[in-house]
Amino acid sequence: MRVLVTGAYGFIGAHVTAELTKAGHEVTCAVRGARVDSRFPGLAAVACDMARDTAVEDWLPRLAGIDAVVNCAGILRETAQQTFQAVHERAPAALFAACAQLGIRRAVQISALGDASDGEFIASKHRGDLALADLHLDWLVFRPSLVYSASGSYGGTSLLRALSALPGLLFLPGKGGQRVQPISAEDVGKAVVSALAASAPVRQTIELVGPQVTTLREYLLLWRRWLGFAEPHVIETPNWLAHAASTLGERFGNGPLGLTMARMLERGNVGSPNALEYLQESLGFAPKHLARVLDESPSHVQDRWHARLYFMLPALRIAVAMLWILSGVVGWMLPAEAVAQSTAGVSWPATAMLALARGTATADIVLGGLCLLRWRSRLVLSLMLLMVFGYTVGIGTLWPVHWLDPFGGLLKNLPLLVVLSLLIATDERR
CATH class of the missing domain: 3.40.50.720 (NAD(P)-binding Rossmann-like Domain)
Structure with missing residues (x-):
């Protein structure tokens, strides 16, 4: 039939x-x-x-x-x-x-x-x-x-x-x-x-x-x-x-x-x-x-992965979203003087650097909120991935000294890129 x-x-x-x-x-x-x-x-x-x-x-x-x-x-x-x-x-x-x-x-x-x-x-x-x-x-x-x-x-x-x-x-x-x-x-x-x-x-x-x-x-x-x-x-x-x-x-x-x-x-x-x-x-x-x-x-091992990841993946998504939101809040709370000091040596005007810092902080908060809401999830996660990649390449190129920061700020972006890629790869529900 x-x-x-x-x-x-x-x-x-x-x-x-x-x-x-x-x-x-x-x-x-x-x-x-x-x-x-x-x-x-x-x-x-x-x-x-x-x-x-x-x-x-x-x-x-x-x-x-x-x-x-x-x-x-x-x-x-x-x-x-x-x-x-x-x-x-x-x-x-x-x-x-x-x-x-x-x-x-x-x-x-x-x-x-x-x-x-x-x-x-x-x-x-x-x-x-x-x-x-x-x-x-x-x-x-x-x-x-x-x-x-x-x-x-x-x-x-x-x-x-x-x-x-x-x-x-x-x-x-x-x-x-x-x-x-x-x-x-x-x-x-x-x-x-x-x-x-x-x-x-x-x-x-x-x-x-x-x-x-x-x-x-x-x-x-x-x-x-x-x-x-x-x-x-x-x-x-x-x-x-x-x-x-x-x-x-x-x-x-x-x-x-x-x-x-x-x-x-x-x-x-x-x-x-x-x-x-x-x-x-x-x-x-x-x-x-x-x-x-x-x-x-x-x-099979894939069955065990899926069963264990069922709760872990949403928890990972929430953790990433909160990292973005809190990073944006910190970016807005950072005084203008601190922004100017951290970008010392760059030829751009201080006002431009401050606007860039505030703009990226706003983008962090918006993307973090959309990630929590699962609004067009794959798109939002991809934008987050591009943002981290941009941060890493931009800061690593303009201020290469940050690769040597004692707390490894830029180095921590590398596993974060992998985490975001994992969330994108597992975003499908069926």
């Missing part, structure tokens, strides 16, 4: 695309325009924007020659450009209505397992499911529990991996008894492949869950052993502290740590009592146990 997959470069979407390709389907990846790249070099890709493509007419040209549609698009957090209503409701509704108009019967929606009261992420996903159910299509809605993969991670799965990999410690909200029923992303992809079979059920909502209900403590410890780290000292954090951290993440963060994830864990992200049996009967395959998936996919 010729299948259009929205969100094909996302964590779940990429695994769905891979499994469909393995099964012999011809996949077209529908992804945001700026991301039409070589993620799947042998597959066709079309640009779309789920935040804006909310009219049936937006989707009709993209569905030419398509036999089935799988919607994997979704966002964990709202931004000014992307809202739950647009991405989870209006754009999918337009896509599926276009399918109905063109006679494309088979439609699969990747939703989310949970209670609508846990947050707007879940609620908007479920409203999108209801809109699809009202159409005369052979639809299937999949609601997966916690989705993981041994071959990569994103969002909440990356956060949980990182928590499991903290040096020597394992922090657990409460006693870590929160229940989850994890399913591998590969099995989610296999479920989609089964959904496209002629014998597959239609017009149903199916919970995608793994074969074992486990606690958060057991889940994290299993990942830690897979990563090859020693048994940790477990610290059971009070529930109020975990809630406070989730509240801060909700208010100031842009990652998976937030109140929705906290509520889902507190309630228990597990399927209904007969969910696994119904999944096996309706789709004809049995999801694998987490332990078996990990045993079949040994970890």
